[in-house]
Amino acid sequence: MERKVNPNNQRGYLFIKRCIDVVGAVAGLLMLLIVFIIVSLLIKLEDPKGSIFFSQKRVGKNGKEFNMYKFRSMVSDAESKLAELLEQNETTGAMFKMKNDPRVTKIGKFIRKTSIDELPQLINVLKGDMSLVGPRPPIVREVNEYTGYQMQRLLVTPGCTGLWQVSGRSNIGFEEMVELDLTYITTRSLMADIKIIFRTIFMLFGSKNAF
Secondary structure, eight states: OOOOOOOOOOHHHHHHHHHHHHHHHHHHHHHTHHHHHHHHHHHHHHOTTSOSEEEEEEEOGGGOEEEEEEEOOBOTTTGGGSGGGGGGOOSOTTOOOOTTOTTBOHHHHHHHHTTGGGTTHHHHHHHTSOEEESSOOOBHHHHTTOOTTGGGGGGSOOEEEOTTGGGTGGGSOHHHHHHHHHHHHHHOOHHHHHHHHHHHHHHTTTOTTOO
């Protein structure tokens, strides 16, 4: 049964959440600087002509579009090759997931497995486009297929990690992901965010469900 979502938008919570986002993003970027340098070198060594970072248009709070940053884990022309792979989609709904995606590079497989490819999103957190915790920011193509019910995922600022990511990630279908996100939106709190952050840290070291 579909439900109407009422986000927890208490001012005190939102203020503390933003403070944690800024402090966490700055600390993360400083502590992981050596990781950024090593990964950047490896990406360039495998594909000297390609860029280190990958910028993709995503949809954030209230439908506002922004450029989300990731380490490039695919070949340079990955987007143009997507159409011929759509029939091999291994998840449900509007998302596209493929475990053995031929577009993924060698270093790309490693940084995806460990979620290192997601680290540049800390820059998005500093800019305010994203939060450390929140629903996964969808691409425009996905949102174009959303129902009114599913659009409720866009009521809050999207996050680097969330309830979906720590509950099974790629093993969870689109509809279940929506339900997890809506549950988070209605019950989010400082304690819930902290728990998700710690669960994410433990999962970073070789999550079996990431692809």
